[in-house]
Amino acid sequence: MKKDVLSNVHSDKLFEQVYDYLLERIRRGEWKVHEKLPSIRVLAAEFEVHRLTVFKAYQLLKQNRKVYVKDKSGYYVQPGSTLPLAAQQDPIVAAYVHESCLSEIHQVEAVYQFSKALLDPNLLPNRYFSEYVKKVFDIYPKVLGTYSTTQGDLELREALCRYFADKHHFDLTKDEILITSGSQEAIDLIARVLVKPRDTVLLERPTYSPAIDVFRRQGANIVPIDIYPDGYRLDQVEELMQKYKPRLFYLNPTFQNPTGYTVPAEQRKRIVDLAAQYQCLLVEDDPCPDIYFGEEPPPPFFAYDTTGCAIYIRSFSKYIAPGLSIAMVACRPSFMTYLVKAKSLSDSGTPLLNQKIFLHYFFSERMQQHLEKLRTALAIRKEIMEEELSATGWQWNSPAGGFNLWIKLPESTPMEGLLGKSMEQSITFVPGSICDPRRELNSWIRMSYSYLNELQLREGLRRFVSVFRQLSSGRKSDHL
Amino acid sequence: MKKDVLSNVHSDKLFEQVYDYLLERIRRGEWKVHEKLPSIRVLAAEFEVHRLTVFKAYQLLKQNRKVYVKDKSGYYVQPGSTLPLAAQQDPIVAAYVHESCLSEIHQVEAVYQFSKALLDPNLLPNRYFSEYVKKVFDIYPKVLGTYSTTQGDLELREALCRYFADKHHFDLTKDEILITSGSQEAIDLIARVLVKPRDTVLLERPTYSPAIDVFRRQGANIVPIDIYPDGYRLDQVEELMQKYKPRLFYLNPTFQNPTGYTVPAEQRKRIVDLAAQYQCLLVEDDPCPDIYFGEEPPPPFFAYDTTGCAIYIRSFSKYIAPGLSIAMVACRPSFMTYLVKAKSLSDSGTPLLNQKIFLHYFFSERMQQHLEKLRTALAIRKEIMEEELSATGWQWNSPAGGFNLWIKLPESTPMEGLLGKSMEQSITFVPGSICDPRRELNSWIRMSYSYLNELQLREGLRRFVSVFRQLSSGRKSDHL
Numbered sequence: 024m025k026k027d028v029l030s031n032v033h034s035d036k037l038f039e040q041v042y043d044y045l046l047e048r049i050r051r052g053e054w055k056v057h058e059k060l061p062s063i064r065v066l067a068a069e070f071e072v073h074r075l076t077v078f079k080a081y082q083l084l085k086q087n088r089k090v091y092v093k094d095k096s097g098y099y100v101q102p103g104s105t106l107p108l109a110a111q112q113d114p115i116v117a118a119y120v121h122e123s124c125l126s127e128i129h130q131v132e133a134v135y136q137f138s139k140a141l142l143d144p145n146l147l148p149n150r151y152f153s154e155y156v157k158k159v160f161d162i163y164p165k166v167l168g169t170y171s172t173t174q175g176d177l178e179l180r181e182a183l184c185r186y187f188a189d190k191h192h193f194d195l196t197k198d199e200i201l202i203t204s205g206s207q208e209a210i211d212l213i214a215r216v217l218v219k220p221r222d223t224v225l226l227e228r229p230t231y232s233p234a235i236d237v238f239r240r241q242g243a244n245i246v247p248i249d250i251y252p253d254g255y256r257l258d259q260v261e262e263l264m265q266k267y268k269p270r271l272f273y274l275n276p277t278f279q280n281p282t283g284y285t286v287p288a289e290q291r292k293r294i295v296d297l298a299a300q301y302q303c304l305l306v307e308d309d310p311c312p313d314i315y316f317g318e319e320p321p322p323p324f325f326a327y328d329t330t331g332c333a334i335y336i337r338s339f340s341k342y343i344a345p346g347l348s349i350a351m352v353a354c355r356p357s358f359m360t361y362l363v364k365a366k367s368l369s370d371s372g373t374p375l376l377n378q379k380i381f382l383h384y385f386f387s388e389r390m391q392q393h394l395e396k397l398r399t400a401l402a403i404r405k406e407i408m409e410e411e412l413s414a415t416g417w418q419w420n421s422p423a424g425g426f427n428l429w430i431k432l433p434e435s436t437p438m439e440g441l442l443g444k445s446m447e448q449s450i451t452f453v454p455g456s457i458c459d460p461r462r463e464l465n466s467w468i469r470m471s472y473s474y475l476n477e478l479q480l481r482e483g484l485r486r487f488v489s490v491f492r493q494l495s496s497g498r499k500s501d502h503l
Numbered sequence: 504m505k506k507d508v509l510s511n512v513h514s515d516k517l518f519e520q521v522y523d524y525l526l527e528r529i530r531r532g533e534w535k536v537h538e539k540l541p542s543i544r545v546l547a548a549e550f551e552v553h554r555l556t557v558f559k560a561y562q563l564l565k566q567n568r569k570v571y572v573k574d575k576s577g578y579y580v581q582p583g584s585t586l587p588l589a590a591q592q593d594p595i596v597a598a599y600v601h602e603s604c605l606s607e608i609h610q611v612e613a614v615y616q617f618s619k620a621l622l623d624p625n626l627l628p629n630r631y632f633s634e635y636v637k638k639v640f641d642i643y644p645k646v647l648g649t650y651s652t653t654q655g656d657l658e659l660r661e662a663l664c665r666y667f668a669d670k671h672h673f674d675l676t677k678d679e680i681l682i683t684s685g686s687q688e689a690i691d692l693i694a695r696v697l698v699k700p701r702d703t704v705l706l707e708r709p710t711y712s713p714a715i716d717v718f719r720r721q722g723a724n725i726v727p728i729d730i731y732p733d734g735y736r737l738d739q740v741e742e743l744m745q746k747y748k749p750r751l752f753y754l755n756p757t758f759q760n761p762t763g764y765t766v767p768a769e770q771r772k773r774i775v776d777l778a779a780q781y782q783c784l785l786v787e788d789d790p791c792p793d794i795y796f797g798e799e800p801p802p803p804f805f806a807y808d809t810t811g812c813a814i815y816i817r818s819f820s821k822y823i824a825p826g827l828s829i830a831m832v833a834c835r836p837s838f839m840t841y842l843v844k845a846k847s848l849s850d851s852g853t854p855l856l857n858q859k860i861f862l863h864y865f866f867s868e869r870m871q872q873h874l875e876k877l878r879t880a881l882a883i884r885k886e887i888m889e890e891e892l893s894a895t896g897w898q899w900n901s902p903a904g905g906f907n908l909w910i911k912l913p914e915s916t917p918m919e920g921l922l923g924k925s926m927e928q929s930i931t932f933v934p935g936s937i938c939d940p941r942r943e944l945n946s947w948i949r950m951s952y953s954y955l956n957e958l959q960l961r962e963g964l965r966r967f968v969s970v971f972r973q974l975s976s977g978r979k980s981d982h983l
Contacts, residue, residue: 037551071552072517073552075551076551150644153640157637164633165629167632167636169825205851207849208850237848240848340650345647346650369691370685371687380647
């Protein structure tokens with residue numbers, strides 16, 4: 024156990040190594056909440072370090088509200104510092120526990136999968152896909168026999184340069200684009216290359232759940248920034264950048280996952296300036312900019328960046344072709360060099376076939392026309408969901424695009440019970456706590472309207488609402 | 504610098520952390536060869552540790568021949584402990600420096616790429632590919648609109664179970680197979696999940712170069728095992744397993760890359776027993792078992808394993824469809840759980856399209872017939888290479904399969920010069936040192952006969968031999 028735990032320790036000062044180790048042992052429940060921790064003397068001996076080093080570690084734990092001091096008698100485990108029991112059992116899995124919550128939910132064979140922020144395959148022009156694929160084989164008869172370069176197919180990177188130059192006036196060369204196998208790989212590569220253990224990483228709260236796990240696994244010190252329907256609180260952003268000198272800010276400012284909120288243009292400008300001022304990289308994840316129901320969203324942060332602090336992850340999986348898993352990273356050569364090297368060790372380049380199919384499919388007139396239909400279809404599904412939920416009294420901000428409704432249930436809602444009962448009814452949703460770096464937001468849920476058709480949406484939501492009512496009436500009657 | 508270096512430090516004892524840190528600083532050339540290192544007192548103060556801790560670190564450095572002691576006056580940097588200068592410049596790239604040698608060689612736009620252990624695309628039945636792809640779209644019209652599960656397409660995993668049951672009597676269930684995007688991803692996932700920093704990893708010497716980089720990046724203590732035309736020295740294997748209690752042994756026992764050597768069946772049995780005895784995992788990388796020129800090679804280690812210590816990586820990229828990047832890992836559920844979780848964070852599953860195309864293509868009668876032709880074609884190319892080199896007096900063992908000739912040049916050969924002059928003649932090859940965990944084997948080279956056609960092989964080899972002759976005659980004349 025000890026070895027497992029310590030091998031996850033990375034640090035750049037001894038007292039921080041002791042801090043990380045203690046924190047890890049606390050997280051894994053080696054001591055229970057409110058239990059007294061070993062004395063400074065004992066630990067100094069155990070670690071072969073000066074007592075001052077242990078003292079400093081305890082001070083940091085106290086400061087970060089992981090432990091508390093009781094009438095000078097010593098340090099005690101603060102409530103909320105430990106992992107759920109399931110996670111404590113397993114040293115290796117611990118880092119993935121929250122991610123595994125999410126993927127476990129996805130693995131449930133439910134009829135009404137509101138947990139899936141994916142596109143209903145029936146909304147894609149599947150017949151036309153085949154045409155394009157055949158076309159690809161006519162143009163590149165040897166495509167299946169050929170490896171791609173690690174950085175990605177040159178023809179595709181050049182086409183993307185033109186596309187972003189036309190659309191957002193990106194100033195971008197083919198050498199500043201990396202093709203990845205989906206955005207998850209992009210986030211993982213960026214974290215592995217740019218984030219050193221104990222670097223501070225700013226994450227939106229709530230945010231895309233697997234990103235929390237990737238940065239946490241990297242040993243980052245995660246600091247949340249609240250996101251609101253009208254964006255961030257700029258004073259909070261500046262304060263945190265000033266205080267923590269963060270390595271990067273991972274953000275999803277357009278139809279954000281899970282909230283659907285969009286950061287307005289003037290804030291984007293301002294944040295790019297702040298990032299440049301405090302030398303904080305902006306890692307923008309942009310999976311669905313084309314899925315807007317009203318106006319087009321503002322240009323990506325990358326378009327406002329003049330100092331090279333913006334890194335742009337654009338995924339084309341979600342609504343173009345999930346089966347192709349194509350995404351790209353745009354960043355300056357200084358970072359690109361390392362990303363390409365890292366990719367060369369984690370796979371030998373995204374399959375050429377997928378890149379060529381995507382190239383011909385995405386830039387076809389047909390695809391661009393199809394996006395129009397897609398927006399309409401998803402807008403309708405969103406409205407159906409809002410209509411079905413209108414009588415519940417639950418709160419949400421009607422999103423201007425994207426795939427999800429971020430819904431606030433009554434504070435009293437027993438989330439575990441609701442999820443359990445819903446699954447019994449073949450219904451899944453994403454509990455908000457999974458999307459929260461602090462693992463709070465317990466009365467929020469994410470429900471996606473992108474995966475189910477109109478009928479499934481209506482039926483599934485009716486069942487869900489009645490599950491909720493039974494549960495809360497049951498609880499009320501308990502109180503009688 | 505200091506931060507960068509230290510953030511790469513992983514360890515489970517303080518003195519080992521100090522050891523790693525010092526070693527890293529030495530590798531990066533912070534002190535030159537034969538330069539005196541700081542005193543124990545100074546370092547103890549710098550690290551806030553007991554002097555005994557620094558003393559232990561220095562002892563370990565001495566034991567591992569990184570430093571030496573001169574007449575009690577202190578510790579000095581041992582020759583060979585520092586990285587090449589180019590690598591020292593760059594903190595992030597350092598870990599990848601050797602890998603980058605290889606990929607740099609591959610990036611050279613050469614006509615005669617003997618460095619590429621890839622299949623000549625013209626040897627693949629490209630027209631038939633298109634047929635299968637169209638078939639796939641008829642059977643799965645929505646394949647491009649659908650995500651794969653993280654573990655991989657169920658239909659494919661079941662087909663692979665049947666295939667390996669028939670071929671090697673594998674006792675395997677669909678839950679014990681993970682589909683990856685090429686074998687590089689498989690190695691990376693296994694390293695990330697199973698190798699803790701400072702775990703000992705056994706690697707063949709020479710071995711597949713990127714594997715060295717992956718395990719090194721993981722912080723492993725790499726111990727080489729020599730491979731010979733008739734396999735390993737079993738006494739060396741047992742001695743090292745006994746001495747280091749290694750976490751795993753990464754091996755490529757069939758038409759090994761780079762040597763082409765094959766480990767005989769009776770050794771495989773014996774090594775599986777040793778692995779079980781010393782609880783060392785066997786990670787077998789098997790990229791080209793079908794490319795044999797004489798007899799079929801013996802079954803994989805996995806077939807002999809009864810205790811669950813064998814993990815089998817089977818790549819289908821090299822000679823089936825490089826453009827699909829499909830590989831698989833077979834292992835017991837206890838490891839599979841973690842591999843699947845790790846994959847869910849590094850990508851969201853291998854693209855479904857690629858899996859479905861592979862499924863229908865690989866198991867087609869046509870493909871199995873094609874393998875016969877492929878073996879003949881490659882055997883002929885190998886013979887051409889050997890014929891062209893027969894007059895040189897260089898030494899190699901004629902491989903019974905695979906893609907490469909592992910050639911010993913005269914000891915005196917100036918490798919850097921040879922590589923440089925060859926590139927001027929549009930010729931590339933792989934210097935042996937890249938494949939050696941110790942970065943020695945300086946008079947060996949790997950030349951692949953798989954990528955160039957007959958004419959290119961002959962012409963390229965003639966040019967290469969004359970480059971070599973000029974170089975050596977030039978050197979001789981220097982000595983006159």
